[in-house]
Amino acid sequence: METLSSLADGFAIALTWQNLLLALLGCFLGTMMGALPGLGPSNGVAILIPLAFTLGLGATPSLILLTSVYYGAMYGGRISSILLNIPGDEPAMMTCLDGYPMAKNGRAGEALALSGVASFVGAFLATWGLILLAPQLVKIALLFGPAEYFALFTLAFATLGGIASTNQAKTAFAAALGIGLATVGVDTQTGVPRFTFGEVHLYDGIDFLVAIVGLFALSEVFLFLEHRHGASDASGHKVSVGRMMPSLSLLKSCTPTMLRTSFLGFVAGVLPGAGASLGSFISYTMEKRLVDKDGTFGTGDPRGVAAPEAGNNAAAGGALVPMLALGVPGSGTTAVLLAVLLALNITPGPLLFTQQPDVVWGLIAALFIANFMLLAMNIPMIGLFTRVLLIPPRILMPIVAMVSFVGIYGISGSSFDLLVMIGFGVAGWVLRKLDVPLVPIILGTLLGNAMENNLRRAITIDNGNWWTLIDSPLSIGLWSLAVIGFVLPIVFGRILKARMKHMAKDEEGAVVD
Amino acid sequence: MAFTPSRLLLAAAFLGASALGVSAADFQPENPECIAPANPGGGWDFTCRQVGKSLQDLKLLDKTMQVVNLAGGGGGVAFAEVVNKRGDDNDLIVAASSATATRLAQGAYPGNTMDQVRWLASIGADYGVIAVAADSPVNTLPELLDQIKADPSSVSVAGGSAVGGWDHLKVLIAANAYGIGDVRSVKYIAFDGGGEAVTQLLAGSVQAFTGDISEAKGFVDSGDIKVIAVLAPDRLPGEFADFPTAKEQGVDAIGANWRGFYAPGNMSDDAYNAWVAKISELYASEEWKGVMAANGLAPLDLQGEEFQQFVAASVQQIQDISKEIGIIK
Amino acid sequence: MSDRIFGLVGLLLALGYAWAALTIEESFLSDAVGPKAFPLIIATVLGLASLAIIAKPDAAPHWPSFMRFLEVGTAIAVMILYAILLPELGFLIATALAATYLTWRLGSAPISSVVSGCATSAGIYAVFHLVLGLSLAKGPLGF
Numbered sequence: 002m003e004t005l006s007s008l009a010d011g012f013a014i015a016l017t018w019q020n021l022l023l024a025l026l027g028c029f030l031g032t033m034m035g036a037l038p039g040l041g042p043s044n045g046v047a048i049l050i051p052l053a054f055t056l057g058l059g060a061t062p063s064l065i066l067l068t069s070v071y072y073g074a075m076y077g078g079r080i081s082s083i084l085l086n087i088p089g090d091e092p093a094m095m096t097c098l099d100g101y102p103m104a105k106n107g108r109a110g111e112a113l114a115l116s117g118v119a120s121f122v123g124a125f126l127a128t129w130g131l132i133l134l135a136p137q138l139v140k141i142a143l144l145f146g147p148a149e150y151f152a153l154f155t156l157a158f159a160t161l162g163g164i165a166s167t168n169q170a171k172t173a174f175a176a177a178l179g180i181g182l183a184t185v186g187v188d189t190q191t192g193v194p195r196f197t198f199g200e201v202h203l204y205d206g207i208d209f210l211v212a213i214v215g216l217f218a219l220s221e222v223f224l225f226l227e228h229r230h231g232a233s234d235a236s237g238h239k240v241s242v243g244r245m246m247p248s249l250s251l252l253k254s255c256t257p258t259m260l261r262t263s264f265l266g267f268v269a270g271v272l273p274g275a276g277a278s279l280g281s282f283i284s285y286t287m288e289k290r291l292v293d294k295d296g297t298f299g300t301g302d303p304r305g306v307a308a309p310e311a312g313n314n315a316a317a318g319g320a321l322v323p324m325l326a327l328g329v330p331g332s333g334t335t336a337v338l339l340a341v342l343l344a345l346n347i348t349p350g351p352l353l354f355t356q357q358p359d360v361v362w363g364l365i366a367a368l369f370i371a372n373f374m375l376l377a378m379n380i381p382m383i384g385l386f387t388r389v390l391l392i393p394p395r396i397l398m399p400i401v402a403m404v405s406f407v408g409i410y411g412i413s414g415s416s417f418d419l420l421v422m423i424g425f426g427v428a429g430w431v432l433r434k435l436d437v438p439l440v441p442i443i444l445g446t447l448l449g450n451a452m453e454n455n456l457r458r459a460i461t462i463d464n465g466n467w468w469t470l471i472d473s474p475l476s477i478g479l480w481s482l483a484v485i486g487f488v489l490p491i492v493f494g495r496i497l498k499a500r501m502k503h504m505a506k507d508e509e510g511a512v513v514d
Numbered sequence: 515m516a517f518t519p520s521r522l523l524l525a526a527a528f529l530g531a532s533a534l535g536v537s538a539a540d541f542q543p544e545n546p547e548c549i550a551p552a553n554p555g556g557g558w559d560f561t562c563r564q565v566g567k568s569l570q571d572l573k574l575l576d577k578t579m580q581v582v583n584l585a586g587g588g589g590g591v592a593f594a595e596v597v598n599k600r601g602d603d604n605d606l607i608v609a610a611s612s613a614t615a616t617r618l619a620q621g622a623y624p625g626n627t628m629d630q631v632r633w634l635a636s637i638g639a640d641y642g643v644i645a646v647a648a649d650s651p652v653n654t655l656p657e658l659l660d661q662i663k664a665d666p667s668s669v670s671v672a673g674g675s676a677v678g679g680w681d682h683l684k685v686l687i688a689a690n691a692y693g694i695g696d697v698r699s700v701k702y703i704a705f706d707g708g709g710e711a712v713t714q715l716l717a718g719s720v721q722a723f724t725g726d727i728s729e730a731k732g733f734v735d736s737g738d739i740k741v742i743a744v745l746a747p748d749r750l751p752g753e754f755a756d757f758p759t760a761k762e763q764g765v766d767a768i769g770a771n772w773r774g775f776y777a778p779g780n781m782s783d784d785a786y787n788a789w790v791a792k793i794s795e796l797y798a799s800e801e802w803k804g805v806m807a808a809n810g811l812a813p814l815d816l817q818g819e820e821f822q823q824f825v826a827a828s829v830q831q832i833q834d835i836s837k838e839i840g841i842i843k
Numbered sequence: 844m845s846d847r848i849f850g851l852v853g854l855l856l857a858l859g860y861a862w863a864a865l866t867i868e869e870s871f872l873s874d875a876v877g878p879k880a881f882p883l884i885i886a887t888v889l890g891l892a893s894l895a896i897i898a899k900p901d902a903a904p905h906w907p908s909f910m911r912f913l914e915v916g917t918a919i920a921v922m923i924l925y926a927i928l929l930p931e932l933g934f935l936i937a938t939a940l941a942a943t944y945l946t947w948r949l950g951s952a953p954i955s956s957v958v959s960g961c962a963t964s965a966g967i968y969a970v971f972h973l974v975l976g977l978s979l980a981k982g983p984l985g986f
Contacts, residue, residue, distance in 0.1 A: 170895035
């Protein structure tokens with residue numbers, strides 16, 4: 002009850018005309034930045050910090066603006082995933098897998114609406130989770146030492162077989178390639194540069210944004226160039242976008258999926274260092290394990306759209322738990338938000354909830370407001386978004402390419418990064434032709450460093466004893482899950498493969514076979 | 515670290531800066547620009563944006579300072595760009611911190627040295643702390659260092675910077691000052707940022723934490739950790755006054771993570787003096803005191819020539835200790 | 844066959860990666876695992892996966908004709924030129940040129956390509972620089 006009255010106070014703070022306008026502005030800008038490849042939530046928030054300062058906003062209004070951008074970007078990432086097969090930001094990567102096939106089947110409107118609803122459900126439940134459980138959840142984060150984190154990341158990679166191709170070897174290859182790329186740069190545990198070949202640009206490692214934009218967006222452009230046979234077929238083809246609202250029965254059939262994945266995503270978000278990408282990834286693979294009896298995931302199954310979207314938006318909410326309660330950012334975006342909090346003279350930490358309740362509850366109320374606003378804004382705008390599909394590719398693809406370049410250059414200001422991105426684009430084109438899934442590569446570049454560092458931390462802390470990796474009940478549990486997740490698909494792989502042969506061959510160019 | 519800003523020195527610096535302010539008032543940058551050598555959101559980016567905004571608010575700049583992000587090589591890409599391509603740009607300043615000095619000292623910016631640029635001024639510092647969990651039997655810095663001396667493998671020290679980075683060096687400076695011969699035996703575990711390192715202290719994975727005071731503050735207030743030493747020359751003012759310094763416990767170690775700016779090496783003297791004057795005036799303003807308090811920055815008031823010498827001394831010190839632990843040869 | 848070649852390339856990559864890992868210069872200060880161990884594990888996985896691909900290749904994909912290859916190759920070259928010339932020419936000019944080329948090659952008539960290329964460049968400039976305030980490359984003309 003006390004919680005509810007605090008929440009009411011929070012709404013009293015947040016519900017002013019100025020704050021509502023700021024939330025609207027933030028939601029709109031956030032959605033836009035989320036949808037543009039290259040600009041994700043973390044850069045989006047960082048770019049808008051000066052705006053909050055120039056407007057001379059106080060603590061609560063600034064936070065309302067910036068968290069609206071954060072939630073907005075989490076919503077926006079799905080739009081380009083579904084319409085163009087290019088993830089707008091890294092957590093939206095999994096939404097490509099079923100979202101784009103749905104759009105190709107003429108159900109783009111439905112996919113967008115459904116993913117909007119799923120985003121809402123995930124974010125809504127996560128915000129409640131934040132309110133009710135934040136103090137307790139912090140204790141979960143404290144159960145995770147380096148050994149447990151290493152087991153968690155191993156689990157993520159071991160279950161990769163679940164999402165991707167029929168060819169396990171290619172999935173493993175892609176994951177190893179990604180992790181290998183992550184090891185480029187100065188080694189944080191010893192300070193020596195690795196695989197940099199004396200090139201100072203590589204000392205910071207390869208930015209996964211560069212990798213993701215190159216692999217997905219540029220390779221798409223190359224595929225288009227390759228398939229253009231004369232002007233006729235490139236001058237625009239009528240695309241049906243389908244209905245703009247999902248039917249009630251569809252929503253109903255996706256509800257259990259959304260609830261389950263909201264929970265999973267939220268927990269992944271609470272763990273610092275795991276974040277939204279892992280949240281959407283685990284949500285998708287687990288859901289596929291659970292409900293994909295007919296092998297329809299990856300071919301435009303609505304549940305495959307709902308799962309990652311609910312998961313990544315729930316993770317975005319979950320990531321606020323360690324940030325507020327521990328001052329530890331669980332993701333890139335919360336790291337930026339943390340810096341903002343500090344600049345506003347708010348020290349996140351165990352005492353924030355008791356010392357500055359008006360800020361916390363104002364922020365939480367702002368999350369609810371932003372969330373409803375995004376739902377209200379996103380559903381009617383679907384018609385507008387789907388217009389993108391009506392632009393002929395000969396116009397659209399150059400725009401995609403140029404936006405990709407600008408998204409990267411605007412952030413890092415480095416031509417070198419652009420060249421690396423082109424390299425990734427070429428590699429992505431070849432790998433797609435060879436049916437090598439791209440998702441594991443991104444996952445590898447995202448998590449590879451954390452995986453290695455936690456392994457080395459664990460073993461160094463225990464003075465070189467490798468058994469420390471399976472020294473706690475939690476890590477033993479995670480390892481068992483990882484082993485099961487790895488072995489099961491190999492056993493059932495043959496059965497699945499036989500079934501796949503009966504299905505129509507996928508169209509070339511899908512991100513994942 | 516060799517800085518003990520005495521009152522007299524501060525006064526002199528302030529007077530000097532004011533005098534410069536008069537002589538250099540005729541220079542106004544046409545298109546003021548600040549390079550943040552990292553992506554938006556990091557500490558350098560914040561330094562640029564915060565200072566740019568305050569300079570404009572105080573009417574020290576009549577135009578908005580444009581912030582340009584030039585990431586790569588831990589600041590090395592920006593440093594090389596300034597040295598090679600923008601060496602005589604009078605409108606440009608670049609955000610820097612102890613991390614810049616550390617990398618310069620360790621030769622992590624290949625082919626670049628600190629005297630290729632002109633060091634402008636500092637805008638504050640964050641002092642280092644060494645902390646342990648609240649329920650730890652250790653209560654003082656000498657107790658912790660004794661434990662390390664007796665059995666280095668029994669104490670894992672967590673910090674937010676890479677090995678050889680500033681958080682690591684701080685604990686080594688303390689160990690060195692306490693007479694631990696082979697500082698390499700100190701077991702340091704690098705985490706991604708101070709927050710993660712503190713969390714692992716709370717989780718019980720590690721026994722001690724080295725970081726900045728701003729990272730530790732929230733957890734001290736909540737009673738989860740105890741600061742056993744702050745690496746400042748004197749006790750800090752205000753709410754930090756309870757923390758004992760390392761010095762008063764007989765360990766003569768000082769470590770400050772400073773923030774400041776450098777400018778291109780061939781910037782004209784007029785422009786250099788004007789920038790120094792602007793930042794000095796900013797530093798002396800009430801508004802900046804508020805910003806410093808909000809960010810947990812402690813005073814570090816060094817401008818122009820003094821700052822140049824300070825950076826030189828700190829580069830030298832880092833070089834010495836890095837050689838000792840074998841990070842550089 | 845494609846997969847066999849791919850597996851072979853992967854194997855070479857794994858070997859090269861392992862070799863590069865072995866030549867990492869270790870400092871005196873090392874943790875219990877060291878900077879080489881993890882890359883070597885990854886190199887092993889990479890190598891094993893490559894061997895498996897060689898042993899059990901999938902059906903070959905449809906490779907484009909030589910002219911199509913040339914098309915993609917030229918586009919790559921244009922993009923590389925763009926990346927290099929961007930800081931020299933400034934954002935608006937470089938982007939207009941690159942977008943015009945791509946639009947033309949994707950099947951627009953030359954004049955409409957120029958129009959659409961310039962519009963793309965100006966539109967992106969408006970959104971990224973004027974609305975979002977990102978610093979884009981400044982050319983000799985200041986944009």
